[in-house]
Amino acid sequence: MRLLVTRPQPQAGEWAQALRAQGLDAVALPLIAIEGPADPAPVLALWQRLPTTRLLMFVSPAAVEWFFRLRPAGLAWPPTCFAAAPGPGTARALLAAGRAHGLTAEQLLTPPQEAEQFDSETLWPVLSPLNWAGQHVAIVSGGDQGEAKGRTWLAQQLRERGAQVEAVLCYQRGPGTWSAAEVRLAGEALAQPGQHIWLLSSSQALHHLVQHHLPAWPQLPPPCWDEVHALVTHPRIAEAAREQGIRHVHPTRPTLEAVVQARRPAT
Numbered sequence: 001m002r003l004l005v006t007r008p009q010p011q012a013g014e015w016a017q018a019l020r021a022q023g024l025d026a027v028a029l030p031l032i033a034i035e036g037p038a039d040p041a042p043v044l045a046l047w048q049r050l051p052t053t054r055l056l057m058f059v060s061p062a063a064v065e066w067f068f069r070l071r072p073a074g075l076a077w078p079p080t081c082f083a084a085a086p087g088p089g090t091a092r093a094l095l096a097a098g099r100a101h102g103l104t105a106e107q108l109l110t111p112p113q114e115a116e117q118f119d120s121e122t123l124w125p126v127l128s129p130l131n132w133a134g135q136h137v138a139i140v141s142g143g144d145q146g147e148a149k150g151r152t153w154l155a156q157q158l159r160e161r162g163a164q165v166e167a168v169l170c171y172q173r174g175p176g177t178w179s180a181a182e183v184r185l186a187g188e189a190l191a192q193p194g195q196h197i198w199l200l201s202s203s204q205a206l207h208h209l210v211q212h213h214l215p216a217w218p219q220l221p222p223p224c225w226d227e228v229h230a231l232v233t234h235p236r237i238a239e240a241a242r243e244q245g246i247r248h249v250h251p252t253r254p255t256l257e258a259v260v261q262a263r264r265p266a267t
Contacts, residue, residue: 031205033176054135057084061093077102087118120154133162175212197229
């Protein structure tokens with residue numbers, strides 16, 4: 001089965017290339033597009049406040065990319081500020097982008113590699129032993145229509161420990177527009193659902209497929225949801241897929257190695 005990687009670019013292309021290197025038939029079909037914030041002022045202000053900030057929690061590699069892309073010249077990451085990542089992809093992005101500007105591996109807080117899931121719930125045991133009373137915390141995230149979307153549950157845990165928490169939007173998410181090649185790829189996947197499997201790492205990706213991409217291209221074959229296969233990286237995504245009518249929902253951990261293992265035939 002051909003694996004459709006639906007992450008935003010450039011992640012979709014990077015994942016597809018890495019999966020092909022492992023012998024899988026994988027191609028990029030992004031269902032989410034990332035661009036900078038309409039107003040970069042909150043990000044610039046957060047950079048100025050880093051010396052008095054205890055923690056920045058980055059929700060995704062896109063959050064890391066745009067936060068450092070908007071770094072004011074001459075500012076560095078202070079030694080008193082932690083950086084948190086919910087999973088290994090965001091953690092790698094943080095070190096890659098932050099090392100040149102003062103961020104060290106010792107300042108990075110992230111769940112262990114063997115964690116079953118990579119989300120706010122598995123990050124919290126790493127953060128909870130620290131003293132958050134009176135500390136300033138920023139959740140660096142994306143959003144839609146100019147509204148920052150922080151991790152509500154994690155923010156509540158931190159506030160209950162006395163932290164002052166704000167959500168800062170550093171990128172915007174949208175459906176984007178498919179190229180002609182991507183439209184053809186989607187058409188093949190919809191016409192032959194048994195020969196394709198959609199790798200979904202976000203419920204929003206599925207929402208964009210249903211609410212934007214399919215209506216934008218009415219010439220595409222109508223989806224037979226009960227024949228579609230989805231490889232999902234979180235229980236909430238699995239729930240959204242089943243609510244859409246997808247019967248063939250296959251869970252996996254959100255790592256490249258787990259996806260490869262899930263797609264290799266049993267021996």
